[in-house]
Amino acid sequence: VIRWRRSRQMNERVLAEDALKQIHKSEMRGQVATLDSVAGALQISRDHTAELLVRAEENGLVSNEAGVLHLTPEGRNAALHIIRAHRLWERYLADQTGFGEAQWHGQAEILEHSLPPEEVDALAAKLGYPTHDPHGDPIPDASGQYVAHGGQPLTAIALDQPAQIVHIEDEPETIYAQLVALGLYPGMTVRLVEASSKRVRFWANGDEHVLAPILATNISVVPLPETATVVVESDSETLADLKLGERGKVSAISPRCRGAERRRFMDLGILPGTVISAEMVSAGGDPTAYRIREALIALRSEQASMIQITRRLEPAA
Template sequence: MIDPANALLIAAIIVGLVAFIWWPEKGVWFRWQQARHMTERILQEDALKHIHKWEMKGHTCTIESIAGALHISQNETAVLLEAMQANGMIVIDQGELRLTLAGRDTAMHIIRAHRLWERHLAEETGFDETEWHARAELQEHAFTPGELDELATRLGNPTHDPHGDPIPTPGGTIEPHGGRPLTQLPLDTPATIVHLEDEPDVVYAQLVAEGLHLGMAVRVTERTPERVRFWVNGDEHMLAPMIANNISVVQTKVEAIPVQDSDGSLANVQPGETAVVTQLSPACRGAERRRFMDLGILPGTEIVAELRSPGGDPTAYRIRGAMIALRREQANLIKVKKEAA
């Protein structure tokens, strides 16, 4: 005969397991289903974004390109596209993939979310610029249209992301940056950087390492099949054409750009020397830029390098009567002109 206590214990365990697996909204089965649907939605949204990117370039998207972009097999891609077609997001006509109006609206929403979040990361956080794109890729699927409107308002309704890509309006309108590749800029022609392509990551990392940012004045001095040589804000750079092609510029009306309009950064000012601020680097953004401005570090401000720490960093500077310690990486963001001794 079964012991009643054991029977109750076994029944309690069974009930507990059933509840653990099947409990509405919190059970393992429902969480797995939710995660699966979330993954499918994200894949569909990434596919829509990829198709839109190809359409903007005037190309026809393929199953192979989508599979490569999403890192899934072509068979999985085919199943995904069938679901997207059934949902009214795309049409497939004679093997060509095209976005429907609903598909384009969804793609615009994801692109808007991505670029607004990159702007947030640049202006309101301390994340390195090489991290912005990957972090935005993860966050772009989490916003509702209302949440994006709130984010845009908080950021001042920016028209472009930190790389110069246009941010779609709530209605899906895009304002192009109007630039052309640096490799197409005529020699000795003044221009301004308006876009830095952030994909692939390894190429963007090289542009960042070169210290290139939006708004910098540029002038190409040499172009060969092997290299592009150019000046940016007084510094000479040399890149392979494949890399330089990821820099977009707009020609300016200024007849000449001085090769060097300053003596470099504040980091090059030695103790005892005095310099005058000419500008803050375009790389100085968000909280860092606001802090410098609060300290009175503006064009025309006189700064005296007073004392360098035994380890060489930081350095104490006299700024508007106050002693301020700045690390070398911070001082590099402040462009100055040394005063004659």
């Protein structure tokens, strides 16, 4: 019975915190937060939502003006604490673990409720006080201050205007998964070539992408000057382009390489300036064995494609 009560109390606390977070999201988007909108976001009944909101109002966290919900200063601070914990967890999962992009949000949704402020501060310090999560959302500091990404929807920029992705919305998860599958990420340079009510067409990393407008609006960008040098990842060769006996010098590791994979590359000595040669290929054609700092290391083609190189013309020794 005691365990059941503790579990129920925990669930109610999580729902109450999620309600504050949802109201904050609505305020930041210029939308009206109501009992129905919060109930829909939390996927619980109107009666249950009403109970949560009454308690939040009694605790001085929420005000209700003719059915429109607003956070009080205390409620906003509580919401920002949860948002900060969530985005720091996502940053941690992206940079320090092997979790895939599609798993970051769900994991952070669970973990965000388990950290008191002092542990959130410790996590921020461990990560070097990052300002944005891996999706491009700003991370509030301990005082609740943050710098917005300043982006606009991809569909809003002028045609042929070079732009940089600064944010990819991670909700709903089904849409985010589709954008991740295209290899899109914050920091990528794009160029919009068509935007209509039926489709949005743009170039990114040398590939043409066509999206439904509802998907494209989840990508935020900032325009780049027309005179800016557009750095396109596919313009440079990668380790996967080397034929047997050829050599290349590492110029960069793709931003697509994160967390445990990136640390493994560093542990293997795959750093800018390292010279690598292709030595042998498995019978099935993948993986390929590369000589890296006097050791033979097998890498799959998808791994090798994340290591950008400049080709060395002299043959391997």
